[in-house]
Amino acid sequence: MSLASHGAIISLAAVILAAGPAAADVLAGSYGNEVGCAGVRLGYQDSDDYVVLTADGVETYGSGCEFAQRLTTMPGTQLLNSTCFAEGEEGTTTDVVKVVNKREDGFFVTIPGLEEIGPLKSCS
Template identity: 35%
Template sequence: MSGVRRLVLAAVLMSATVGATSAELDIAGDYGNEAGCRYAITNDYSEEDMLLLTPRDVGTHVTLCSFVQVYPAEADSQVMVVTCGHEGDETTTLGLMRVQKSPDGVDAYLVFDQDGTMWGKAGRCR
């Protein structure tokens, strides 16, 4: 069993013993790209490039991932165990994600999937 799978399994087992509460990122408010911030106000997710990061979840046009556990990590980042729903699919997936404070000094975060793929840069929604 890989180290990542062990971490996910351990976090899920710890969550089951602690109770079914959601975790929150240590961020102040909602962050997203232009379409994501618009969605936060209107609930219209018709724009395909939407990215919205809130203290409790991260979503795109077709995926919504809720945070189950949040762990501090190096380089101004946080690692989350997530459960994700995907448009057109009735199953829920389990995975890891990482959110890192943007290194360019802007009030923004970079969102990464467990394989290191960047979902995008999320700036502070006004």
């Protein structure tokens, strides 16, 4: 690999890292249910009820989705292209995850094929 090619790869990586998570400007910090926020504070999860939402993705006890790209932004609603996994299933899927900010009522997350998850409140 030439020195110029190596420099181009480093520049591209820097641009990708600078872009940050797909939902960074919408979700600052961690949001969760009571069990999820307790897990954030303790640094581990130990209950089937665990749910945490961050700018990087949404995580439950046995599944989760990593946000890859924001597709649309409407007031209070984000549609995010995501890579999802579920415990007991092989591989990952690509899904569009919907995150809705209902202000005082918290955030609500919809992953295709699952019931809406929420309310998720700030863990701070």
